[in-house]
Amino acid sequence: MTSTALKEPVRENSPGAARELRRRPGRIRRIGLPYLLLLPALLLELLVHLVPMVIGIVMSFKELTQLYIRDWGSAPWSGLGNYKVSVDFDAPVGEALLHSFFVTIGFTLLSVGLCWLIGTAAAVFMQDTFRGRGLLRALFLVPYALPVYAAVITWVFMFQHDNGLVNHVLHDQLHLTGKPSFWLIGDNSFYALLVVSVWKGWPFAFLIVMAGLQNIPKELYEAAALDGAGVWQQIRRITLPSLRPVNQVLVLVLFLWTFNDFNTPYVLFGRSAPEAADLISVHIYQASFVTWNFGTGSAMSVLLLLFLLVVTGVYLLFTSRGRRAADV
Amino acid sequence: MRSIRAAAVGAVTMSLALAATACGGGSSSGGGSNDSPKTLTYWASNQGASIAIDKKVLQPELDKFQKQTGIKVKLEVVPWSDLLNRILTATTSGQGPDVLNIGNTWSASLQATGALLPWDAKNFDKIGGKDRFVDSALGSTGAQGKDPAAVPLYSMAYALYYNKQIFADAGISKPPATWDELIADGKKIKAKGKNVLGAEGSNLSENIHHVFVFAKQHGADFFTADGKPDFTNPKVVDAVKQYVDLMAKDKVIPTNDAEYAQNQSVSDFAKGKQAMLLWQSAAANLKSQGMKDDAYGIAPVPVQSGAPGTGAQTNSMVAGINIAVFKNSHNLSGATKFVKFMTSDAEQKILNTAYTSIPPVKTAQSDAAFNSPATAVLKQTLATSAAALPQVAAESQFETAVGTAVKDLFADVAAGRAVTTDSVKAKLEKAQQQMPAA
Numbered sequence: 001m002t003s004t005a006l007k008e009p010v011r012e013n014s015p016g017a018a019r020e021l022r023r024r025p026g027r028i029r030r031i032g033l034p035y036l037l038l039l040p041a042l043l044l045e046l047l048v049h050l051v052p053m054v055i056g057i058v059m060s061f062k063e064l065t066q067l068y069i070r071d072w073g074s075a076p077w078s079g080l081g082n083y084k085v086s087v088d089f090d091a092p093v094g095e096a097l098l099h100s101f102f103v104t105i106g107f108t109l110l111s112v113g114l115c116w117l118i119g120t121a122a123a124v125f126m127q128d129t130f131r132g133r134g135l136l137r138a139l140f141l142v143p144y145a146l147p148v149y150a151a152v153i154t155w156v157f158m159f160q161h162d163n164g165l166v167n168h169v170l171h172d173q174l175h176l177t178g179k180p181s182f183w184l185i186g187d188n189s190f191y192a193l194l195v196v197s198v199w200k201g202w203p204f205a206f207l208i209v210m211a212g213l214q215n216i217p218k219e220l221y222e223a224a225a226l227d228g229a230g231v232w233q234q235i236r237r238i239t240l241p242s243l244r245p246v247n248q249v250l251v252l253v254l255f256l257w258t259f260n261d262f263n264t265p266y267v268l269f270g271r272s273a274p275e276a277a278d279l280i281s282v283h284i285y286q287a288s289f290v291t292w293n294f295g296t297g298s299a300m301s302v303l304l305l306l307f308l309l310v311v312t313g314v315y316l317l318f319t320s321r322g323r324r325a326a327d328v
Numbered sequence: 329m330r331s332i333r334a335a336a337v338g339a340v341t342m343s344l345a346l347a348a349t350a351c352g353g354g355s356s357s358g359g360g361s362n363d364s365p366k367t368l369t370y371w372a373s374n375q376g377a378s379i380a381i382d383k384k385v386l387q388p389e390l391d392k393f394q395k396q397t398g399i400k401v402k403l404e405v406v407p408w409s410d411l412l413n414r415i416l417t418a419t420t421s422g423q424g425p426d427v428l429n430i431g432n433t434w435s436a437s438l439q440a441t442g443a444l445l446p447w448d449a450k451n452f453d454k455i456g457g458k459d460r461f462v463d464s465a466l467g468s469t470g471a472q473g474k475d476p477a478a479v480p481l482y483s484m485a486y487a488l489y490y491n492k493q494i495f496a497d498a499g500i501s502k503p504p505a506t507w508d509e510l511i512a513d514g515k516k517i518k519a520k521g522k523n524v525l526g527a528e529g530s531n532l533s534e535n536i537h538h539v540f541v542f543a544k545q546h547g548a549d550f551f552t553a554d555g556k557p558d559f560t561n562p563k564v565v566d567a568v569k570q571y572v573d574l575m576a577k578d579k580v581i582p583t584n585d586a587e588y589a590q591n592q593s594v595s596d597f598a599k600g601k602q603a604m605l606l607w608q609s610a611a612a613n614l615k616s617q618g619m620k621d622d623a624y625g626i627a628p629v630p631v632q633s634g635a636p637g638t639g640a641q642t643n644s645m646v647a648g649i650n651i652a653v654f655k656n657s658h659n660l661s662g663a664t665k666f667v668k669f670m671t672s673d674a675e676q677k678i679l680n681t682a683y684t685s686i687p688p689v690k691t692a693q694s695d696a697a698f699n700s701p702a703t704a705v706l707k708q709t710l711a712t713s714a715a716a717l718p719q720v721a722a723e724s725q726f727e728t729a730v731g732t733a734v735k736d737l738f739a740d741v742a743a744g745r746a747v748t749t750d751s752v753k754a755k756l757e758k759a760q761q762q763m764p765a766a
Contacts, residue, residue, distance in 0.1 A: 065764055066441050066721070069420045092761035161742075162584050185530060185587045185739040270409070270589060272532060272732040274739060289413055290728045293764055 053305075060298035069294065082299035093287075097300060099275070100283040104259060107190065107279060111197040112254045116247070118198065119205025123213055124235060126206075137210075144203035152267035155196045159183035159268075184269065189277040196264055201257070205250055212246030213239070248319045255315075256308065280304060363658040368666055369402045371414065373429035373649055375482065375683045377616035379405045385682045393669050399662045401427075408533075412724060418654070419443040426657035427666050430478055431533075432468035432648045433717040433727065439470045439477035440721035445653040445660070446475035455479065455668040464646050465688035467716040478650035479667055480688035482680055484608040485709040486537065486644040488627045494522050494603040495625075503604075503627035507570070510604070510630050514580035523602035525574065526593025529586035529738035532731025536717070537645050538606065539734055542567035544642035544715055545632050550726060551718045559730060559760040560753055568734060569752045576741040586742035597624075608647045611684035611702055626705045628713070636713035644714040648688065686710060722763055729759035 059072065060082055068075035088094040126137060143151060158165040167180040183192040220238050229237065240247075262281040265273050271290055273282050284304065288297025370390070376382045382405040390401040404425070406414055412434065418424025419441050430438055438444055445451065447469070452458040458466070465483050469476035490503045498517045504510035514524035528534040543550060548563030558564065575581040582602075585593055591613070597605040598617035606629055607613075615621065628636045629643040636643040651670055653663040669675060676692035686706050687693045698707065717723060733755040737747055745751075 066416075066437065069416065070422075070442050072420070092758060096762075161587055182587055182739070182742045185735070186743040270530070272728065272735065275736065286728075289416065291725045291762060291764060292416070 056298050057302055059295060060302045062295050062298075064293075064295035064298070066292040069292075072294070075295070078295060082295045083303070085296055086299050086303060093296065096278075097280075097283065097287075100278045100280045103190070103276070103278055104280040107194060107197070107277075108255060108258045110194055111201060111258045112251060114194075114198045115201040115205045115254055115258075116251060118202040119207075120209050120243075122202070122206045123209035124239065126210065127213055140206055141203050143200050144207070148200070148263045149267055151200065152196060152264055155192075155199075156184065156268060159192050185274050187274075187276045189269065189274040193265055193268060193277045193279070196268060197258060197261065200264065201254060205254065208246060208250045209243060212243045216242045252312065252315055256312070259308065361658055362661050365659055365662055366398065367400050367402065368427060368657075368659055368662050369404070369425040370666070371411075371425045371428040372403060372405045373411055373431070374405055374407045375649065375685075377613050379407065381616065385679070389670075389675060389678065393666060396669070397662070397665055399659070399665065401666065415443075416441075422656055424654050424656075426659055426663045427651060427653055429481065429649050430652050432465075432478070432480065432646065432650045433533075433536075434724050435469050435477050435650060436471045436719040436721055437724040438652070439474065443655055444477040445655045445657075445663075446477060447479060448475045451664065454664050455671055460671070460689050460691065462688050462690055462693065462710070464710050464714060464716070465648060468646050468648065468719065469650055471719050471721070478652035479671060480648060481651040481670060482649045482683055482685040483688040483710055484647035484685045485706045485714050486541070486606055486608050486629050486647065487610075487705050487709065488629050489597060489605040489607055489610055489614070490625050490627065491597065491600060491603050492623060492625055494520070494600070498522075498603070503625060504630050505628070505635070506633055507574075507630050511574075511578045511580055513603075514578065517603045518579075523582050523596065524580040525604045525606070526588075526596050526602050527575070527581045527585045527606075527738075528588045528591065528593055529575070529581075529742075530589035530735050532728055532735060535731045535734035535738075536727045537608075537647070539568050539571050539730065540645055540715075540717055541629065541642060542571045545640055546570075547640045549718065550730065551720055555718075555720045557722070557726065557760045557763045559756040565749060565753045565756060568730075568737070568756060569747065569749060572734065572737045572741065572747050572752065575738060576747045583742045586738040608644075609683065609685045609706060612682070621702075626702045628705060628709060636709065638713065638715075642713055642715045644709045646710065646714045646716040648685070725763055729762045730756065733759040 061077060061079065062068075062072070062075040063078040063081065064072055064075045085091070085093050086097055089098045122140060126133060126140075157163075161167060161180055161182050161184075164183070166183060167177075171177045171180045181188055183189065216238065220242075221234055224234050224238055260281055261279065262285065265277060265279045265282045266285070269277060269282075271282075271286065273279065280300075284297050284300045287300055288294050372382060372386055374382055376385060383403065386403055386405070390403055394400050406429075408431075411429075411431070415424070415428065415430065415434075415438065418428075419438075424443075439446075447458075449458070461480050462483065465480035466476065469478050469480060488503055494517060495501075495503070495513075498513070498520050500513050500516060504513050510525070517524050527538075540550065543564050546563040546567040548558075548561050548567060550557065550559055550564060552558045575583060575586065593602070593605060594607060594610060594613055595617060596602040597610075598614050598619040600619075600623075611621070614624065631641050631643050634641060651667055653660070653667060657663045670679070671689055673689065673692045673695075676687040676689045677695055677697055680687045680692070681697055684703070686698060686703060687695075692698075693707065718726065720726075736755055737752060740751065741747055
């Protein structure tokens with residue numbers, strides 16, 4: 001990108017600005033302009049991400065309750081108090097946070113795993129041309145394209161105990177359950193959340209893997225076929241290794257999205273999620289906005305951020321090391 | 329070349345987005361003043377069966393206000409599920425409406441934020457004086473000993489709505505006056521294949537309203553006299569267990585209702601699937617769902633024994649909506665005028681008729697429009713046997729913590745798990761530990 005920019009100065013650029021720039025010393029024109037143009041975006045990034053993050057960190061050291069929210073700067077400092085409360089796993093707040101953390105880990109691993117598996121299987125299946133492939137591909141992307149609220153609220157209707165489609169199919173038609181189950185309260189809520197999350201997430205995996213598959217040279221498969229490799233062997237020996245860089249990014253992105261997902265559990269269960277499906281994002285929301293302990297909520301958010309940074313760092317370290325080893 | 333052009337397009341788009349974001353935002357900010365005397369923003373709580381119905385009820389009244397005063401009121405009807413958060417966000421950012429509705433049980437919690445205009449004698453004088461309002465309604469306007477944070481707008485009370493036809497079919501001649509009678513009637517109703525009593529097991533506020541009344545009937549409170557949480561008081565535990573047992577042991581509330589949170593129990597009642605409903609001012613809602621006024625009767629909520637009254641005979645919370653003014657409104661004088669308009673006798677009559685609630689203004693309450701048999705029960709309850717929820721700063725947290733505990737207990741029943749005194753106590757203990765340190 002940069003090299004293209006350097007090779008082709010702005011001479012084609014029409015009126016005013018370009019002419020003005022041409023008069024300036026070449027170096028500034030060549031190097032400065034892209035940065036100048038990026039400045040608004042950088043400023044916006046600063047405003048939207050960095051400033052709230054810093055404010056959040058400051059808040060986490062304050063005793064911020066409803067008494068101070070009008071002027072949160074005046075809230076008394078609490079030092080590490082909020083962090084101590086959050087990680088005191090023998091006391092109710094810390095214990096609930098730890099429970100929520102483990103629920104989220106289990107949920108995320110299952111959801112990401114299933115999203116990847118279904119997405120990859122669908123992408124491989126869609127490699128061959130067949131009648132109706134375009135239509136099917138468009139259909140696959142529907143969950144990804146739908147607004148989250150509309151999609152999840154539809155699931156809420158389907159999971160209803162007495163009128164829901166899920167119980168109608170599982171109980172009334174297939175007779176798989178002894179009696180209609182509750183999906184939106186109690187232990188089953190975990191599975192309801194998982195189903196919706198996977199339904200919403202796999203099309204993204206499908207899209208990315210499909211793009212990755214386009215880059216694998218056909219000749220590899222032809223050569224493998226000539227050597228007598230079957231479909232499964234081709235997938236194992238050619239497809240999966242070639243998809244590795246794509247998968248590394250895909251899994252990381254899916255992990256971060258799923259771990260932090262707030263919309264799905266919130267629309268599905270409202271402001272107080274069942275214990276079995278108490279994801280950490282909603283849990284922190286509850287700590288902040290429902291019990292109005294904004295300081296503790298901020299401390300929990302910072303802890304979560306640190307955890308995700310460590311996970312991401314370790315993941316990137318291992319995957320890049322793996323890639324270097326493969327390159328050698 | 330292409331990259332520079334792309335960067336330019338990106339930069340311009342970003343700048344536009346930035347400008348658009350900066351333009352958006354609330355209506356007023358800063359300290360209270362009268363900088364914009366010709367406009368007001370009003371957040372109304374969702375009172376009717378839908379937001380559209382509320383707009384239809386309120387807009388003509390706001391137009392009337394504009395005609396009288398020249399002040400235009402921009403209306404936004406906010407669903408209950410969003411209202412508290414919206415108020416909280418507005419409080420934090422200072423970007424809120426000028427006038428707003430609050431659930432009366434939140435008065436003390438919101439008062440503690442310091443965002444609402446205190447209604448001292450001077451402010452009350454501007455709207456005709458404090459004496460115009462009914463005492464029970466004033467009891468839910470803020471902590472004792474402090475100037476109220478809001479003014480009562482609509483009053484409501486819980487009553488027992490019963491389906492006359494289902495009662496007749498089951499051979500029941502009068503509505504139950506005690507819980508034992510209700511349970512006994514329930515057996516006859518179930519024998520006819522109908523559900524007995526509706527509940528909203530996953531609705532935290534509904535749960536709180538009911539367990540609060542049960543606690544009163546057991547002679548207990550969720551808070552000590554000095555405002556500390558007392559959720560594990562044995563009498564409170566018994567009260568909560570009695571409510572959940574209506575589903576677990578007595579089986580008058582169907583297990584299906586454990587996941588209800590969107591007023592489905594009202595629909596079940598309106599559709600004639602269920603014989604009874606404990607609700608506050610349900611008439612307008614039932615009518616909008618096609619139930620005829622003469623299809624149901626209204627009786628006081630049952631008590632443990634005897635007749636409803638004060639103390640252990642309490643059978644309802646003081647339910648209702650208050651109207652409040654944001655202290656940092658840019659049009660304080662207009663906001664006060666608007667509160668005066670909304671609490672005037674004429675408007676009280678119009679609005680409370682539309683919402684089938686009771687005016688908290690004495691002169692309006694005595695109007696013939698509120699003397700029907702249905703409203704008589706509600707009026708009588710408010711006057712003699714209703715109690716205000718604890719007016720403590722942590723009230724809204726209490727609603728969430730204990731409301732969730734009851735929701736979890738209902739979920740246990742739905743999953744077939746036993747509900748015991750110990751399990752109820754454990755849930756309430758957890759709720760108490762989540763309360764902010766006083």
